[in-house]
Amino acid sequence: MALGALLVMGLGTAQADTLPDTAERVQQSVVGIATFKPTRSPRADYMGTGFVVGDGRLVVTNFHVIPESLDTERRERLVVISGHGRDTEIHHAEVVAQSVDHDLALLRISAPSLPALRLGSSDAVRIGEELAFTGYPIGMILGLYPATHRASVAARTPMVIPARSSSELDERRIRALRNNPPMVFQLDATAYPGNSGSPVYRKDSGAVVGVVNQVFVQGGREAAVSQPSGISYAIPSDRIRPLLDEYHANGN
């Protein structure tokens, strides 16, 4: 009897491709990162993708997605856009922690809270595993339509420092990073400009194990996902925890 039940469960798992169910859930937690300026048309200028973590009011994205400065005189603000299709909602956001070295930023949005994704262990990811990522590869011209892609882990390789980060780092830090670069995932997948900040997750559990941040282009790698190619990179999700710790250490 117990064996029978186990087998039926096992078969269910084996036969069903779990990605459609997982993608449906994950989509609820994927947001657009944009700047909002009341005097501009269109008012929202889309920068990349992000995803909700923790208490539902924290959003992870890439450091290079965040604009260097805002036109505060004309009330330009950093915003997070949630929702689907033409039914979207705009949330004011502020950067509460960041890691220039690992191209990550943690934002806090105004209430209400959104459904959060769970962080998995990026250490446990193996070469050849098939993962998935969800984001806004080609912006939001006709509305917010998240796209879900499969991505096989091709390799663990040393990270190349994004240009946007280089300008924030002093000579010594750059040298240190070049001598001992953080390792990133090389993905067998085509990512597009808007995919920067997309969560890379397990197809069965939806646990986040990485954050899409770069794409390979002939002659080098690009910080932003500026030119599509068959090779993309992702920051391991274990690099997100220090940002959450920093945020909580600040009495939040």
Add this chain to the structure above:
Amino acid sequence: MALGALLVMGLGTAQADTLPDTAERVQQSVVGIATFKPTRSPRADYMGTGFVVGDGRLVVTNFHVIPESLDTERRERLVVISGHGRDTEIHHAEVVAQSVDHDLALLRISAPSLPALRLGSSDAVRIGEELAFTGYPIGMILGLYPATHRASVAARTPMVIPARSSSELDERRIRALRNNPPMVFQLDATAYPGNSGSPVYRKDSGAVVGVVNQVFVQGGREAAVSQPSGISYAIPSDRIRPLLDEYHANGN
């Protein structure tokens, strides 16, 4: 006993990748769409892909694949090419129904009838599902060699009207389509020029759920699959039924 049989069946399904068997069957129904001109060299000018449905003498392809006009004075004709390798057969074809809005055309070929594909429900397709498509991505330079690709469904997005269709539509119709565009499948797959009109089908049953018609290129989408990229689009197969109904309503 019954349980044992069920389990063995289940295991068979789970272990075997069903695409090789399905692709072998589907290939028999995939054809090339071309114009044929006795005075030209080569005489066949290849326009895209199509697939056989219904009674075996009906072929579905994209509206934009069909040439706007034929050089009838020099006996240029629309043809469908079936077969494999260098062993091919040419069938005269005529357009019997079309939908400019949904970039679809239904052709009728002269006898004999070819093996037909079954139309599935495109409504039941889920984001993240892995499908397949078969067609002639890079033409038929060395013979007719259909290529089968896997394609994960990345999103359902609003369709952009192909240029070829725009010229056929009046202002009011274009405005209506812009305000309420038909939804199409965004596929995580690289399609090439010749793939326009390729059937997108389920890996297990071979039931057709879409028709490849567009590819994303930087700066916009192109009606023809003119430049390869990692993002392709497909018309949901439910849009084919009205064309079949129209054809049958005409006393066929």
Add this chain to the structure above:
Amino acid sequence: MALGALLVMGLGTAQADTLPDTAERVQQSVVGIATFKPTRSPRADYMGTGFVVGDGRLVVTNFHVIPESLDTERRERLVVISGHGRDTEIHHAEVVAQSVDHDLALLRISAPSLPALRLGSSDAVRIGEELAFTGYPIGMILGLYPATHRASVAARTPMVIPARSSSELDERRIRALRNNPPMVFQLDATAYPGNSGSPVYRKDSGAVVGVVNQVFVQGGREAAVSQPSGISYAIPSDRIRPLLDEYHANGN
């Protein structure tokens, strides 16, 4: 009892994706092909990928990967580079057999022997099957990090003769090949310059069924994998056996 055991085995196979385990093993047998020149900086000039077969001292790669000539006066040599990351080893290598027609070369390296891959039957490969390949798509700028990609078999198509090979063949041989070209695998995968010579293998057993050698580029195919695209080609592994036979026939 026996039935229970069978079912549990079956379930294990079905649930687990075998590629991570297989890729870990295969990586040990994948090497870089380079020329080494003591007076040059960097001293190693990377040409492509290769893989170890037979007694552990034989390496298969593409014919077009091997340089036409070496600057022997300045002690330039053909080498094979094994290892991982910055922990690599250089082995002197010499060509012991080659097939210009099939774009294959067999090298022999100096001791010690490396772990060898098993050759599978390329005849048994089916259209639509998902295979994998491992190599060095974008060279070794930051060290030797093999990348593993999934590749679905899209088609069997006639091979186009690489330019490098054309220059080695006389008119009659080229005509013969054009009339009866060898069949190759068309893969649904993005390969990069460094992938030439990468082993294409089964995800479960790691048995080699092909060797990546070409990529499709708009307007033709290129011998070297010079521009990435979504279509790559591989030589069936059955073409490797004649080279091994030739080597052994020479008293080795």
